[in-house]
Amino acid sequence: MAFKNRSFDDASTVLDIRDLTVRLLDRPEAAPILDRISLSIRSGETACLVGESGSGKSVTSLAVMGLLPKEALAATGGTIDMEGQNLLKLGAQKMRELRASRISMIFQEPMTALNPVMRVGDQIEEVLDTHAKFSAQEKKRRVIDIMNQVHLPDVERIYRSYPHQLSGGQRQRIMIAMAIILEPQLLIADEPTTALDVTTQKQILSLIAELQEKHGTAVLFITHDMGVVAEIADTVHVMHHGEIVEQAPVGELLRTPRKDYTKRLLKAVPSLVPQPARPDEKRGEALVVEGLEKIYGGQGFLVKRESTLAATNVSFSIPRGRTLGIVGESGSGKSTVARCILRLIDPTEGEVRVANTEIARLSRRALRPHRRHIQIVFQDPFRSLNPRWTIGESLIEGPLNTGEDRTKAMKRAQELLSLVGLPEDAVSRYPHQFSGGQRQRIAIARAIAMEPDVLVADEAVSALDVSVQAQVLKLLADLQKKLGIALLFITHDLRVAAQICDEVIVMQHGRVVEHDTAANVLSNPQHAYTRALIEAAPGRNWDFANFCELPAA
């Protein structure tokens, strides 16, 4: 694929960070959060800061913005140079003037970064108010102009809208409008597209690129996504444990990475090339779903509510030992399907047969003995374990419900922990003592403890770093091979789906638009929406793990 390869030799330096060190205030003897990092960005350049969670990417951006939490972190060494001024030495007042007019920032979560009780037009005007004096007419003209520049539709209406009336993509465009209205020299974007769907992400990335070209802005782009890096970066800075381990132009870094860590990071990026489907061993269907439908609302208490069709006419089956993926963007109904199958919500229509028992119409009480046949692993590892319970208590909750003896269950819990690659003494510890990946392993062990026929993984690796993601995916595949479980894998990430699924269902607006083997769906998509999804996957032509171009399909 074509990487950016412009030369910036003639461009002026906008930001120059030299030997920046940031430490924890209450533990000055501990390893620094940022360890003498140096990087510079020239005007018009996009510098990508990549790394896994905890590597110090966000702290770097906060340090530049002068927004380090005062009671916890402090810059103890180095300089951040912008136009001959050392930002670390500037007072609060000076720094405030600099923000928005010279440096501005876009955050990850467009939902929480906007004020929910203020019209978005007023919020953009507020930026103008704090940094310049304009007449009311002039202000409005400028705001409308910037809203046009970020390609918002129906600008006059959106100008008067509140954030909740806009989609995620539109909110992010408003954020970008706020960030660039004063034409800053430096734009910091901290994971600006992580919370967005891939098709929206593609639009936002090209918008940032377009505005950058127009205004010559330097962009410091923070991301964990190598695909995004391949699409937009001029230069890449790889961070690890508070250090910059490698910096290079994007093409060079992706073709010939020099450092081991960079290589590891790139190798962990799942490939978009689908695994060939494993042969069906004809061991019978573990899960059969027929004509599933879920309508929200409809009848309320005394009032008639508007009804929403969350999923309709969904039918599929999974044989034992196989994996089916459901892929789609937010609001496509993929999680609704999962929750209906687990009977966390009641389907409006249709049949769900788990281990040859129809469970869609059973009463809650009659259902309880059958629950053990189908288990789930949730997305958020920090909320899926009861924080007040030891790991052991969490692991034996299910077995105790089926009448298993407590000491026996506890012994099996220890075996399960070693099965998922954790020490056996973890039974007596609490969830907060484990990392996200470890907690996800515990959640998997808890599900496996019930010896289920079907395991539903609802975005189970989406919250994890790529290297941890790879380990958890491998664990799931191993367990599946060992125990013959049918796996229903729900994800928005085509790369993950390509790696683990035998078959893939693509959902849009509550309907199944495509259902075929993973290989067919990904390399020969039939439906326009599937093609759009694949088209939007960042870095789709690059084989990150092998540092080379993907052969054209």
Added chain:
Amino acid sequence: MSVAPQPASRLQWVLGAIALPKRWRIGAGPIVAALVLAAIVIVTLLSPVISPHSPMAMDALERLKGPSETYPLGTDAYGRDVLSRVITGGRVSLFIGIGAAVVSVLIGLLIGLVSGFFRLADAIIMRIMDSLMAIPAILLAIALVALNGPSIWSVLFAITIPEIPRVVRLVRSVVLSAREEPYVEAAITLGSSMPKILWQHLMPNTLAPLIVQGTYICASAILTEAILSFLGAGVSTEIPTWGNIMAEGRVYFQLKPSLIFWPGLMLSLCILSINLLGDTARDMLDPRLKKREA
């Protein structure tokens, strides 16, 4: 995870391990409050032993006298010892305060758990609670005492009932947000029964706010009891309480203000220290609610 101490900072490390975490450190205020409250409770409990006179014994010759050696705080209109009456009067107040707090929290917890988890029950329960809350607490209490007669138990009942809806609302709101947690949904898929999920997964989330709410109920119940007694709708006048001592003293207020001053002081100290302890408990159990430090 513990890290091996650096030799140079070993002393610091040891001290750090002993020192309470920041949010558990408390100031002087709560300690004074706890001491005051403890003193009031001890004196009140020991009142049969330490009060110099029987609180009901009258002395027709010593009516409305000032402080003397026999009567340290003077006597009232019937020649009864004010000191003995004030320390005995605390018994009813404290019993009603603690009793109302415990009973309303327990009942409110049970109703709130059910209401938060079962949608159908919620619609009915909350309408009943709404109508209870619509009646002013004092009026409701007066009506209940009027119905059941002026015994200690009927006063306790009358004070507890109006407090229950507030506890129910609190528990319900905690349950409503906690039930959306994935670990609760995981428990459902693991086949745990509803009572088990309610009691083992959801109930512990409500404990911290309930402890705090309990102290506020305790203080407000003591006050309500005093108001009821003052209005003549409380415990019968044969049993001294801070409220009815003040009610009787009201007639002689201009002649002898100390008849109202002493029970009023005890009541104020008691409620102030309970509220202060409640605030401290809130800050320690739930730092998010803490008022921002200047």
